[in-house]
Amino acid sequence: MATITQTLIDRDEVHEISLKTKEIKFHDLPTPQEYDIPLPPPSVNPTEILEVDKGTPDSHVPRDPRLIRLTGVHPFNVEPPLTALYKEGFLTSPELFYVRNHGPVPQVRDEDIPDWELSIEGLVENPITLSFREILEKYDQITTPITLVCAGNRRKEQNTVRKSKGFSWGPAGLSTALWTGPMMADILRSAKPLRKAKYVCMEGADKLPNGYYGTSVKLNWAMDFNRGIMLAHKMNGEDLRPDHGRPLRAVVPGQIGGRSVKWLKRLIVTEAPSDNWYHINDNRVLPTMISPEMSATSTEWWTDERYAIYDLNVNSVAAFPEHEEVLDLATAGSAYTVKGYAYAGGGRRITRVEISLDKGKTWRLAEIDYAEDKYRDFEGDLFGGKVDMWKRESCFCWSFWSLRIPVSDLENSEALLVRAMDDGMMVQPRDMYWSVLGMMNNPWFRVTITKEGNTLKFEHPTHPSRAGGWMEKAKKAGGDLTNGNWGEKIEGEAPVEPEPVKEINMKKEGLARMIDLQELKANSSAEKPWFVVNGEVYDGTGFLEGHPGGAISITSSAGLDVSEDFLAIHSETAKAMMPDYHIGTLDKASLEALNSGSTAVSNDPRPIFLQSRSWAKMKLSEVKTVSWDTRVFVFDLEHDKQTLGLPIGQHLMIKVPDPTNKEAIIRSYTPVSETNMEGKMELLVKIYFPADKIPGGKMTMALDALAIGAEIDCKGPTGRFEYLGNGRVTISGKERKVRSFKMICGGTGLTPIFQVLRAVMQDPQDPTTCVVLDGNRLEEDILCRAELDAYVALDSRKCTVVHTLSQASENWVGRRGRISEDLIKEFVAPEEGSMVIICGPEAMEKSARKILLDQGWAESDLHFF
Numbered sequence: 001m002a003t004i005t006q007t008l009i010d011r012d013e014v015h016e017i018s019l020k021t022k023e024i025k026f027h028d029l030p031t032p033q034e035y036d037i038p039l040p041p042p043s044v045n046p047t048e049i050l051e052v053d054k055g056t057p058d059s060h061v062p063r064d065p066r067l068i069r070l071t072g073v074h075p076f077n078v079e080p081p082l083t084a085l086y087k088e089g090f091l092t093s094p095e096l097f098y099v100r101n102h103g104p105v106p107q108v109r110d111e112d113i114p115d116w117e118l119s120i121e122g123l124v125e126n127p128i129t130l131s132f133r134e135i136l137e138k139y140d141q142i143t144t145p146i147t148l149v150c151a152g153n154r155r156k157e158q159n160t161v162r163k164s165k166g167f168s169w170g171p172a173g174l175s176t177a178l179w180t181g182p183m184m185a186d187i188l189r190s191a192k193p194l195r196k197a198k199y200v201c202m203e204g205a206d207k208l209p210n211g212y213y214g215t216s217v218k219l220n221w222a223m224d225f226n227r228g229i230m231l232a233h234k235m236n237g238e239d240l241r242p243d244h245g246r247p248l249r250a251v252v253p254g255q256i257g258g259r260s261v262k263w264l265k266r267l268i269v270t271e272a273p274s275d276n277w278y279h280i281n282d283n284r285v286l287p288t289m290i291s292p293e294m295s296a297t298s299t300e301w302w303t304d305e306r307y308a309i310y311d312l313n314v315n316s317v318a319a320f321p322e323h324e325e326v327l328d329l330a331t332a333g334s335a336y337t338v339k340g341y342a343y344a345g346g347g348r349r350i351t352r353v354e355i356s357l358d359k360g361k362t363w364r365l366a367e368i369d370y371a372e373d374k375y376r377d378f379e380g381d382l383f384g385g386k387v388d389m390w391k392r393e394s395c396f397c398w399s400f401w402s403l404r405i406p407v408s409d410l411e412n413s414e415a416l417l418v419r420a421m422d423d424g425m426m427v428q429p430r431d432m433y434w435s436v437l438g439m440m441n442n443p444w445f446r447v448t449i450t451k452e453g454n455t456l457k458f459e460h461p462t463h464p465s466r467a468g469g470w471m472e473k474a475k476k477a478g479g480d481l482t483n484g485n486w487g488e489k490i491e492g493e494a495p496v497e498p499e500p501v502k503e504i505n506m507k508k509e510g511l512a513r514m515i516d517l518q519e520l521k522a523n524s525s526a527e528k529p530w531f532v533v534n535g536e537v538y539d540g541t542g543f544l545e546g547h548p549g550g551a552i553s554i555t556s557s558a559g560l561d562v563s564e565d566f567l568a569i570h571s572e573t574a575k576a577m578m579p580d581y582h583i584g585t586l587d588k589a590s591l592e593a594l595n596s597g598s599t600a601v602s603n604d605p606r607p608i609f610l611q612s613r614s615w616a617k618m619k620l621s622e623v624k625t626v627s628w629d630t631r632v633f634v635f636d637l638e639h640d641k642q643t644l645g646l647p648i649g650q651h652l653m654i655k656v657p658d659p660t661n662k663e664a665i666i667r668s669y670t671p672v673s674e675t676n677m678e679g680k681m682e683l684l685v686k687i688y689f690p691a692d693k694i695p696g697g698k699m700t701m702a703l704d705a706l707a708i709g710a711e712i713d714c715k716g717p718t719g720r721f722e723y724l725g726n727g728r729v730t731i732s733g734k735e736r737k738v739r740s741f742k743m744i745c746g747g748t749g750l751t752p753i754f755q756v757l758r759a760v761m762q763d764p765q766d767p768t769t770c771v772v773l774d775g776n777r778l779e780e781d782i783l784c785r786a787e788l789d790a791y792v793a794l795d796s797r798k799c800t801v802v803h804t805l806s807q808a809s810e811n812w813v814g815r816r817g818r819i820s821e822d823l824i825k826e827f828v829a830p831e832e833g834s835m836v837i838i839c840g841p842e843a844m845e846k847s848a849r850k851i852l853l854d855q856g857w858a859e860s861d862l863h864f865f
């Protein structure tokens with residue numbers, strides 16, 4: 001019998017054990033050849049806190065910079081680069097192991113670990129609380145290899161077909177480690193589950209917006225040796241690292257990673273499945289026809305246990321050829337070895353992996369390396385746990401497959417397809433099963449092959465963080481990714497008619513006046529703002545008062561060619577108004593001179609970020625998730641001491657490239673950060689994802705696709721309204737005094753309103769009162785709710801907030817329905833010295849205007865942002 005790392009078996013002092021494990025050196029271990037088992041790859045435990053993590057709740061967690069962040073800086077959700085993962089071999093080093101954290105990593109001090117407590121409660125005869133020390137001392141320890149797979153693995157493919165509610169994982173949302181710890185069954189047995197007990201609920205120590213993370217599995221699975229459910233305190237022979245559940249986690253083999261609760265604190269034996277928010281709202285494959293909207297309006301989908309995911313489904317991916325690999329035919333040799341991974345769920349074995357080069361008409365059989373089986377022959381201790389895999393046949397690990405293919409065959413193929421089958425004869429499907437959470441994506445893995453000169457270029461469906469991949473290309477080319485032909489046109493398929501582009505005439509009929517640069521420049525003052533769009537000159541003087549963005553929107557364009565911005569932000573209606581302001585055509589030489597003119601730039605750090613006449617760049621530094629569709633995007637200004645320079649109640653223009661065609665998208669936004677915040681700006685944005693036939697919001701999706709570090713352009717301020725404090729308001733430069741604000745908003749329309757409300761509430765001397773009527777669909781759609789509640793709590797005479805929900809749940813005790821006549825009558829009756837400020841969807845603003853005017857408000861007392 002072999003004993004590896006005997007020192008670890010000394011259980012006198014658990015803390016000692018935990019420290020000793022750090023000293024494992026791989027040269028102390030028997031060589032793999034000696035025992036013929038794969039041992040962990042060389043590993044370096046990172047000690048540095050990465051710059052991006054500083055200032056986040058995870059500023060105590062050292063990490064490997066190679067990991068690809070999928071949800072911005074925080075929470076930490078990452079996958080390794082696929083090639084690096086594959087090259088590590090059967091076992092993954094802890095620093096490259098994928099991470100899925102719903103929130104901050106609990107901070108656990110080394111010295112507190114021996115006293116870490118796990119309670120076993122609920123339907124048990126003998127409720128107990130065990131310390132970490134007892135868990136190691138009193139229970140048999142096992143060591144076994146297990147692959148964990150996130151249910152979202154390969155989700156980016158689903159999101160490319162149609163945005164799901166989940167973030168995009170590439171094909172590396174999985175990893176394998178040797179786990180050490182006791183069987184969960186032994187722990188449960190000590191507490192003696194009662195007869196009617198059916199489930200084991202698990203709860204972690206990570207406090208999240210909807211409670212602690214938790215989920216459940218069936219009790220009989222936990223008690224079944226063949227299902228291998230265990231608790232782990234070591235990974236590849238080392239103490240668990242913070243991201244992976246230090247000091248104790250559950251490991252549920254063969255099931256989705258979401259069931260393996262990290263930072264484990266409680267096991268609760270119950271009659272029913274877990275009622276934890278994360279168990280109900282996550283890890284489900286809802287029927288494919290359920291749209292994000294349908295899923296949001298009815299809870300029945302989320303509590304139907306038939307849709308909950310437990311066992312993994314069969315899946316496979318090619319790691320080689322790599323995404324964007326180029327094979328030089330001159331040096332390639334006669335054959336190329338295609339290789340990758342495959343896994344199945346529920347302990348099932350992968351029984352075949354097949355490759356097709358002709359769209360699935362014929363298949364070739366790949367070789368499979370069942371590295372996991374090697375541990376079945378090994379009997380003894382490994383890292384302080386017994387390897388007892390000889391007793392069971394279940395397969396809980398991925399296997400690597402490979403196939404040598406003649407290069408000439410690759411040359412004659414357009415795409416390579418991979419599919420695997422398990423011992424339940426379940427084979428990966430050709431077509432994707434799209435579902436609202438985008439989970440368990442497992443269609444045939446397809447790598448396209450394109451001949452470019454004397455090379456072959458390979459492309460995977462997607463890349464986890466970058467644009468590109470054959471799916472995006474096919475979609476951009478107008479292909480339907482669900483047509484059964486991977487978005488490529490099927491012979492005989494009716495061509496898709498491109499939507500005709502409506503041309504709006506912006507020129508005055510019959511006008512033939514030529515204007516030169518000198519004349520343009522002579523008329524580029526705030527009083528006489530001439531500007532250029534598409535080579536034509538417009539005089540904005542007559543629209544200074546009427547422009548919804550305020551006079552500044554026009555004066556800031558004076559003397560400039562503003563074609564790009566103008567065309568990007570103006571509606572067809574606005575463009576149709578342009579002939580009235582058209583005064584001539586700028587001659588060709590003047591246009592060239594205007595656009596080549598360099599502007600002298602000073603290198604001195606600017607104290608104020610926003611400039612009304614030119615774009616300035618800010619950098620995305622963090623994305624905070626507020627809910628599945630709402631984020632706070634945090635941008636760094638040019639330096640730490642710089643302020644945004646946005647007057648209260650005004651907006652700024654943001655320019656972002658459309659990720660699909662790189663065209664500039666420009667929209668006006670009001671940040672939620674305070675206007676005097678230094679060095680940063682925070683933007684609260686609700687992402688409008690596509691649904692059914694309604695396309696998604698271009699700008700919000702482009703913002704959502706921004707990588708950390710990406711730059712956006714901003715210009716401003718814009719807006720006719722400004723709040724000066726103490727009830728003083730200016731509208732288009734004219735000052736008025738207000739005693740009370742009636743604020744009506746819907747959805748993200750809250751943001752400009754919120755700036756004004758905050759200014760009033762933060763100044764104890766400001767006597768202005770505010771009534772906020774806030775309309776939303778669902779309770780979770782209410783933005784800045786905590787802040788609104790805090791203002792009411794601070795001074796309920798000065799601030800009243802009324803929420804109304806159009807699709808409220810049964811439990812909602814507030815107002816129901818849209819912002820109606822009755823509600824406006826009750827809270828927004830005309831009043832001397834007060835004004836109404838409104839921001840929301842067009843339909844809501846229109847109906848509010850009508851109701852307010854009918855009730856006797858004067859148009860001049862209403863301001864629409």
Ligand code: MTE
Nearest residue numbers: 098099100102150204213257258260261262
């Ligand atoms: N446990 C806690 N306490 N909190 C979490 O956010 N995430 C789950 C699971 N256990 C999670 C958790 C999910 S969805 C997955 S896929 C796995 O942890 C990922 O484990 P890893 O981060 O160690 O790879």
